[in-house]
Amino acid sequence: MLTVFNTLTRQKEPFKPLTPGVVKMYVCGPTVYNYIHIGNARSAIAFDTIRRYFEYLGYQVDYVSNFTDVDDKLIKRAAEDHTTVPKVADRFIKAFMADTAAVNIEPATAHPRASENIPEIIDFVKTLIDKGYAYEAAGDVYYRTRKFKNYGQLSDQRIDDLEVGASQHITDEETKRKEDPIDFALWKAAKPGEISWPSPWGAGRPGWHIECSVMSTKYLGDTFDIHGGGQDLEFPHHENEIAQSEAKTGKKFANYWLHNGFVTVGDDNEKMSKSLGNFVTVHDIIKQIDPQVLRFFMATTQYRRPIQYTQGNLDEAANNLEKLQNAYRNLAFRLADAQPGSDAQVATELQRLRDNFVTAMNDDFNVQNGIAAVYELAKLANVYAANDHVQQVTVTQLKATLAELASVFGVRLTSDDADTLADADIQALIDDREAARKAKDFAKADQIRDDLKAQGIILEDTPQGVRFRKE
């Protein structure tokens, strides 16, 4: 039984989907005014790994993640770049898709954009006004927070404590228009020259929180299974999403709330910020490190735990990934001389490790214990592949299982000895070298080995013959 930690109840609960076999989940996406940073990537990777595990269990996952493509940051960026808000959004949505593909994040089932859902947003806001949960003030529309009885339930706060915090900003222009300092904007009147859409309250644009209520319920229904996002979104963003949605529909919004932990940079655990000069974008970092390593590093830390982004931790992830990759190659290499048949003892061991993997992952996606089972599988594979005689069914099963479990973490294991043209050329050189060795022309054999090494091709002599791997 899969259990998940639900922020709403602050405990682990058995996961029961609304529709058997289907998971409907919504994850807050980025504001597309810049390249995504590693904090955004962490969230996207955490929930992609969760999605992949549900798919491993056989669920169909309806996965919706939005693009916030109109807000103050986009307006500022468009002004700085002497362009328009839609052009800034298009540019960074394209960059998001490229960066997330590089770290092997599956595209969402739907990637709706706020600007493409303006009529739905206006209708939603109108309903909240009709129900008495919202009011218009000077072209803005605000949510009447105090009217929503359960406000504060997600972030475990009392509404009167919130008021103390909010009233510190009482001088703010916007606050003067509010009935209560804790009310928040659903619709914002446009300032002169700003991007806007016509509405019953005049030209304006949506507030940030409303788009997620509108787009999640549009694609997944009034109630859906999982709502995810970073811990930093818990309050006020997610609290406001619940208030808006449940006030409109009268139904529970999301059954399970999952929040991923932060990323700190460097050995001193600094919070990432532009002012500290440690703001790491995925766009830049994947030019320096293998995107698969970044993926593997982030996917093998449980989603609720903080991630320490350090060179040491990246190196460790690279080593561990290489171990899996090597075990996979060892198996691929032995397929050539494997005999028909299977090994019952290895099959039993394989099943035990698969069970360990599922037990670990079923415990709120405990990827640290999950990957430990995969490392054990890699060891089993290496021991088996070193046998004088191996059996085809067993080699194939070990190889397929290793690839399947690794793919839950979003990494693709490959055997470089695939029959590509380049690899065929390498094999031809290896054959030449073998011929030279047989003819006792060791100078030529060594020359071939050195030439290949210079091109990053490492030859290994094994009892089953010479094999190569790429550095």
Ligand SMILES: [Zn+2]
């Ligand atoms: Zn959101």
